[in-house]
Structures are given as structure tokens and as C-alpha cells.
Amino acid sequence: KGLLYVLITAILIYILSWRSIEKVLNSQRIIEKINQELEESNRSYMEVFHELDRKQVFLKALMDSIPDYIFYKDCKGIYQGCNKAFEIFSGRREKEIVGRSDFELFDEAKAGMYVHEDEELKKSGGPVNSQEAVLLSNGKKAYLDTVKNLYRDTDGSVIGIIGVSRNMTAHKERADRIKYLSYHDVLTGVYNRAFFLEEQVRLDRQEFYPLSLISGDVNGMKLINDAFGHARGDEFLKQVASVLARCSRSGDVVARVGGDEFLILLPKTGLKTAGEIAEKIRTTLDKEYLDRGEIHPDIALGYATKEDGTQTFDQIMILAEDLMYRRKLLEQRSVHSSILASIRTTMFEKSNETEEHAERMAQLSRWLGKEVGFPESKMDELELLAMLHDIGKVSVDQNILMKAGPLNSEEWRQIKKHPEAGYRIANSSPELRHIADGILCHHERWDGSGYPQGLAGENIPLMARIIAITDAYDAMTQDRVYRKAMPREAALTEIARSAGTQFDPELVHAFLRIMASVEK
Numbered sequence: 001k002g003l004l005y006v007l008i009t010a011i012l013i014y015i016l017s018w019r020s021i022e023k024v025l026n027s028q029r030i031i032e033k034i035n036q037e038l039e040e041s042n043r044s045y046m047e048v049f050h051e052l053d054r055k056q057v058f059l060k061a062l063m064d065s066i067p068d069y070i071f072y073k074d075c076k077g078i079y080q081g082c083n084k085a086f087e088i089f090s091g092r093r094e095k096e097i098v099g100r101s102d103f104e105l106f107d108e109a110k111a112g113m114y115v116h117e118d119e120e121l122k123k124s125g126g127p128v129n130s131q132e133a134v135l136l137s138n139g140k141k142a143y144l145d146t147v148k149n150l151y152r153d154t155d156g157s158v159i160g161i162i163g164v165s166r167n168m169t170a171h172k173e174r175a176d177r178i179k180y181l182s183y184h185d186v187l188t189g190v191y192n193r194a195f196f197l198e199e200q201v202r203l204d205r206q207e208f209y210p211l212s213l214i215s216g217d218v219n220g221m222k223l224i225n226d227a228f229g230h231a232r233g234d235e236f237l238k239q240v241a242s243v244l245a246r247c248s249r250s251g252d253v254v255a256r257v258g259g260d261e262f263l264i265l266l267p268k269t270g271l272k273t274a275g276e277i278a279e280k281i282r283t284t285l286d287k288e289y290l291d292r293g294e295i296h297p298d299i300a301l302g303y304a305t306k307e308d309g310t311q312t313f314d315q316i317m318i319l320a321e322d323l324m325y326r327r328k329l330l331e332q333r334s335v336h337s338s339i340l341a342s343i344r345t346t347m348f349e350k351s352n353e354t355e356e357h358a359e360r361m362a363q364l365s366r367w368l369g370k371e372v373g374f375p376e377s378k379m380d381e382l383e384l385l386a387m388l389h390d391i392g393k394v395s396v397d398q399n400i401l402m403k404a405g406p407l408n409s410e411e412w413r414q415i416k417k418h419p420e421a422g423y424r425i426a427n428s429s430p431e432l433r434h435i436a437d438g439i440l441c442h443h444e445r446w447d448g449s450g451y452p453q454g455l456a457g458e459n460i461p462l463m464a465r466i467i468a469i470t471d472a473y474d475a476m477t478q479d480r481v482y483r484k485a486m487p488r489e490a491a492l493t494e495i496a497r498s499a500g501t502q503f504d505p506e507l508v509h510a511f512l513r514i515m516a517s518v519e520k
Helices: 002-065 084-090 108-124 169-183 193-203 221-228 230-247 271-292 313-350 355-371 376-388 391-395 409-415 418-427 433-441 462-476 488-497 505-519
Strands: 069-074 079-082 128-135 141-152 158-167 211-218 253-256 261-266 299-306
Touching: 002 084, 069 084, 079 084, 108 128, 108 141, 108 158, 141 169, 169 193, 193 253, 193 261, 211 230, 211 271, 211 313, 221 230, 221 313, 221 391, 221 418, 230 253, 230 261, 230 271, 261 271, 271 299, 299 313, 355 376, 355 462, 355 505, 376 433, 376 462, 391 418, 418 433, 433 462, 462 488, 462 505, 488 505
Parallel strands: none
Antiparallel strands: 069 079, 069 158, 128 141, 141 158, 211 261, 211 299, 253 261
16 A cells, blocks of 8 residues: 555656656756857857957058058047057057057157147048158158058947058158259269259349359360379369359359360359359369369369340350350460379379480480481470370379389280370370370381381381380380399390391481490
8 A cells, every 4th residue: 555655646746747847857958058059159259259369460460561650549649559660660669659649659849740630630531641751769860651541440430540651761862862863963963954954044034134154164174084094084073063163152053064064153143243253263273273283173264144134145155155265275275284294293203214214215316316317397396205205104003114023914905005095195285296196106116016006117107216216225224123224235236136126227227326426
């Protein structure tokens, strides 16, 4: 009976509570499902979180890799972030920038300008562009091109300002250099013809009258280039340009308009003042260079003035150039003489040649010329050639000229250029032009094996054949850095042995007769 009672009781309890048990079981299943969904949601969230974190790291790395200065602020102008380049620009780390305003980061003037730009941006709603010159944290000046724009949330509401500044310093410097070169002469630094012509048009107006013009042409440039090379000629031009610029006033336009030609525009300047400036240029050149006892630049100057609109600028140019050319004709001979004296001094300083050598050469050549019936009218010419036949050596490296040992092939090549260099120098000067051929040919040989042209026999000018003998004799009988002097008899023997090969045989016989006579 007890067992039956228990069974019946259990059945009654199950019947009465099965619905509650079913609800509990269903609730448990629901809780398990919710837990699964929560776990899935958490996994999804973590994936999104990590993805967002990766994207933030990527975007930060991307921003930091950009050389432009990138920053962003909230609507109140408080900085929210920046890239590495902006840190360098501001001289602060990002954590020192975030949370601060422009007035806390920059000086008052600069901060005020940035805030004003931000306000303009908010009003316009569009991008704002600005250019400015700033000092970087390293103290260097830079030119920035900045673009600012609003950034918005997904609803389109403005949440801040983002800005990008590009350092345009290199670009601006290139642009400035190109602009400078388009208006300036590269060699001298003064203005060029293109700029001069623009200024001529701009200044040729009533408000700038009287408008004066100084025209200048450097004297002796061809002679300098031929004697000392174009590098020395370039130095002359730079020295002249420097004096022209220093003697001119603010507002004057100094320009190199040709190889050795300069022009100066002088607005609101009368003829008397233009003449005073021209004289100041001449005296400055003399004072700075002539007193040093060296070859100095010289320029012939002419000037004219346009008083009003009744004259054309071309007429003024012609008047100034006419005066300049007249002065050039008057000054050229003295300038050339001065340059030639300096060239001769330089020749003696650089080589084994001496004043005594030149004088001995002149005497020997005059004796030989007279012996072979050389006309008296040509004796001065022969004597001048004897003294200046080696003038081309001014263009040869002094180390080669004074070398004690034998010359190598390249050094010989340089030495063999001096007759041609001397020829160019002589042809550049009216005083020497008549001996230019003698200078060119004084190293030619009777058998045609000489230089530079390989002339033979009587195709070699007579004066050059005379100089070849007297120069060889004097060289052999005088001490040189590379050997001692030969006895007189040995030198004459060598001259006789070279008759018909190196020297004109008839001239050799005449020279031997002279030397025998001199000995007696």
C-alpha cells in the first residue's frame, strides 16, 4: 500500500506541475540561445573593433608618411590630432598639441590669422586656400600653401576642420630662380637685354622724363680673351658690372645687353647728372684697379638724355652710342698699350724669358737682318718681333714653362699652342698686327717638320726664319731651369749642324759670319 501511495502521489504532482516544468525548460533553452547570440555578437564586435583599430593604425601611418602638414580641429578650434610632419612644423609632439588652441601653440599674430581663416571657412562652407611665409622650428624660412575644409559626420553635421599645408619652399625657390634668370645676366648678375627692353617701355613716359641713357663698351676684351683666356675675360666683365651697379642709384637699370656691351637707364635724370655718373664709373675703375699695378678693366662710355616725348628712344640710343664710340677710338690705343705692357710683364714673370733675353734677341736679330740686306724700314718691325715672339706663352701654365725635368706629351702639346696664342694676341692689337705672322711661324723648320703649320723653306716668313736662329742661339748660351748654358762655340756648331734642316742655310752662314766678326 505504501508503494502505491507514493506512485499515485508522484503522478498527481507531475500532472499538477508539468506546465511549470515545461516553462522552466523552455526558459533554459531561450537563455542558452541568448547566450549563444551574445557570444556571437561579442565575437562580431571584437572583429569590428580590431578592424577599426587596424584601420585607425593604417590611417595614422598613412598620415604620418605624408610630408604635408595635416591637422584637424573641432568646431571650437581645439586640435584633435595631426601627423608627424605637423609635429615637426610646430615643434611639439601630438600629445602636446591635442586639446590646445591656435593661441596656445602659435604667436598671437599667426594664431589670429589661423582663427580668422577658420571663421571664413565656417561662413563659406567651402575650402579656404592661403599662402604664407613661416619660420620652422629649426629656424629656417618656409613657404606654405594651406587648404582647409570642413569635415562632417554621417548626418552631414559639421564636426570640425581639417587642414593640409604643403611646404612650397623648393618650388618657390625654383620659380624665383627661373624668374631671376629670365631677367638677369648669368655671368655678371646685372639685368639682361630682355629686362632692359621691358623697362625701356615702362620708363619711356612723361612721369619719368628726363630719361637718360649711358652706353658702355668694355675696352680690349678681345685682347684679354686671346692673351689670358675667356675665364680672365669673364672676370673683367664681372668687375665692370660690379662697378656699374655700385655707381648707379636705386631705380636705375643696369643691364648687360651684349658680349662686352652695357646700358644704364636713369629715370628722372638730366644730362649733367648722367655725365657725372659716367665719370664716377671711370674714376672708380681707375681707383680700384689701376692703383694695384695690374691689368684692369676699362670701359668707353657715352650718354644722352630724352627730355620729352618729342624724341624717340632710338634717337637717344644713337646719340649715346655715337659718343661712346668716339671715346672708344680715343681711348683704345692707350688701353691696348697698357694691356700689352701687362702681357709682356706677365710673359717675363711666367717663363724663362727676361728683359735681357729680349734685348739680346733684338740686337742679334737686327745684326742678322742687316747682314742679309733687310730693309731699314723693317728693322723696327724685326726688333719688335724679336722681343715679343713668345708673347703667346702667357696662355701656358707656368708650371710647364718652369718645369726642370723633361715634358710629357700633354705638356708638349700645351707648349706647342703658344705660337697660335701669340698670333691671336697680335691680331687683336693694331700695334702688333704687322708681326702676327712672324709670331705664328717662329717655330716652323726649314725642312717642314716644325709647328704649328708645318711650313717649309721660303714659305716661312723671312722674319720668322731670322728669329728661329737668334732665339735658338740665345737659348743655348743662357742657363735654363732644365740645363746649364752651352759654350758659345758649341752653340754655333749646333746652329751650323742644323742648317738645311731646322734653319735656313743662307741665314745660318750669314749668322756665323756675324758671330765671327763679333768675336774679332
